[in-house]
Amino acid sequence: MSVLGLDIGAKSIKVAQLEKRGDLFSLLAAGVTVTPGGGLDSENEKDLNLVAEAVKKLLSDAKVTTQNANVVLPENKVITRFVRLPYLTDQEVDSAISWQAEPYIPIPLSEANISYQILRRVDPAGGKPGSVEVLLVAAAKSLIQKYMKVAQIVGLNPLNMETELLALQRSVAPQQQTVALMDFGSSSTSVGIVRNGHLALSYTVATGGDALTRVVAQTFNMDFAQAEQYKRTYGLDTDQVEGKVAQALKPIFAGIVDEIKKAIQYYKTEIGDSNPVAALVLAGGSSGLPGITSFLTESLGVEVLIGDPFSRITKDQPLDKSFLAYAPMYGVAIGAAQNQ
Ligand SMILES: Nc1ncnc2c1ncn2[C@@H]1O[C@H](COP(=O)(O)OP(=O)(O)OP(=O)(O)O)[C@@H](O)[C@H]1O
Numbered sequence: 365m366s367v368l369g370l371d372i373g374a375k376s377i378k379v380a381q382l383e384k385r386g387d388l389f390s391l392l393a394a395g396v397t398v399t400p401g402g403g404l405d406s407e408n409e410k411d412l413n414l415v416a417e418a419v420k421k422l423l424s425d426a427k428v429t430t431q432n433a434n435v436v437l438p439e440n441k442v443i444t445r446f447v448r449l450p451y452l453t454d455q456e457v458d459s460a461i462s463w464q465a466e467p468y469i470p471i472p473l474s475e476a477n478i479s480y481q482i483l484r485r486v487d488p489a490g491g492k493p494g495s496v497e498v499l500l501v502a503a504a505k506s507l508i509q510k511y512m513k514v515a516q517i518v519g520l521n522p523l524n525m526e527t528e529l530l531a532l533q534r535s536v537a538p539q540q541q542t543v544a545l546m547d548f549g550s551s552s553t554s555v556g557i558v559r560n561g562h563l564a565l566s567y568t569v570a571t572g573g574d575a576l577t578r579v580v581a582q583t584f585n586m587d588f589a590q591a592e593q594y595k596r597t598y599g600l601d602t603d604q605v606e607g608k609v610a611q612a613l614k615p616i617f618a619g620i621v622d623e624i625k626k627a628i629q630y631y632k633t634e635i636g637d638s639n640p641v642a643a644l645v646l647a648g649g650s651s652g653l654p655g656i657t658s659f660l661t662e663s664l665g666v667e668v669l670i671g672d673p674f675s676r677i678t679k680d681q682p683l684d685k686s687f688l689a690y691a692p693m694y695g696v697a698i699g700a701a702q703n704q
């Protein structure tokens with residue numbers, strides 16, 4: 365059996381088709397294309413159709429051979445919360461979750477689709493009562509319907525839907541460690557903490573690579589396309605053009621860096637675990653920014669790595685080199701396809 369991972373981002377659509385062989389995955393197809401119009405952020409029927417047409421063309425160009433798809437939902441539109449419940453049985457957790465969910469969810473429960481994962485049971489010990497740690501995930505039914513509609517127009521058979529970070533942790537996060545995970549996209553950045561291969565919490569900030577390009581355009585009075593080239597060429601490298609691009613970009617990172625610190629702090633104090641956050645793993649197109657790993661290492665005081673989603677899959681033929689330039693972009697689509 366093989367499954368397609370479909371990641372419709374604000375700027376680009378990514379797909380990857382993987383076949384499971386024992387414990388390994390084999391890459392059958394992958395591709396990327398520009399997201400047309402207002403993407404799926406738009407409520408406009410026309411934009412939805414444009415996106416569906418773009419996906420259809422991409423599937424054909426990339427020679428995808430399955431209709432079975434795991435579809436990714438945007439992190440910033442889905443509520444993902446760490447919840448600690450009393451020491452309940454699995455069955456009790458299941459019935460407790462709906463009433464526990466209410467205070468966390470800003471939309472009426474009747475309009476939400478709620479799911480959860482049990483992350484860990486902490487057994488009672490030393491006079492402490494024990495607890496069950498749960499990741500609660502809630503999405504508006506209307507959001508799910510929108511993605512179902514796209515799948516239907518494209519002719520896909522949706523098997524599973526999950527958020528970007530839930531998919532991404534599968535392809536780039538280590539299984540035996542706690543790490544911070546960052547999806548640095550175009551319109552937003554998501555930050556999560558992944559403990560032993562399970563997402564424990566996630567935050568999103570409405571700042572991504574486009575904000576970086578805009579500030580370069582303003583500072584140097586150039587158009588967006590040229591600013592994009594400047595950004596990709598010089599980035600945060602202080603040795604280039606007297607560090608002027610880096611100087612313009614750095615303030616945009618303040619909100620992102622704060623969010624990562626907040627996530628690490630929350631994990632430390634609220635989830636309280638003996639394993640500290642060992643590293644920050646980066647993914648998403650904007651993690652290609654020159655100088656980003658050393659900048660974030662300095663700002664956060666943790667090791668920063670760029671995740672390679674291709675490292676855990678085998679290829680029948682040598683992988684086309686053009687994919688590798690975009691490796692960090694494929695993390696979400698590959699992780700979604702690994703869910704089989
Ligand atoms: N080499 C690079 N250096 C810096 N930024 C880059 C590079 N390559 C791509 N980008 C940026 O990556 C972003 C696109 O990445 P990606 O495809 O992960 O976003 P997306 O998934 O469409 O967006 P989102 O996740 O916010 O919906 C753009 O902002 C682009 O400028």
Ligand SMILES: [Mg+2]
Pocket residue numbers: 372373374528547549550648696
């Ligand atoms: Mg994305």
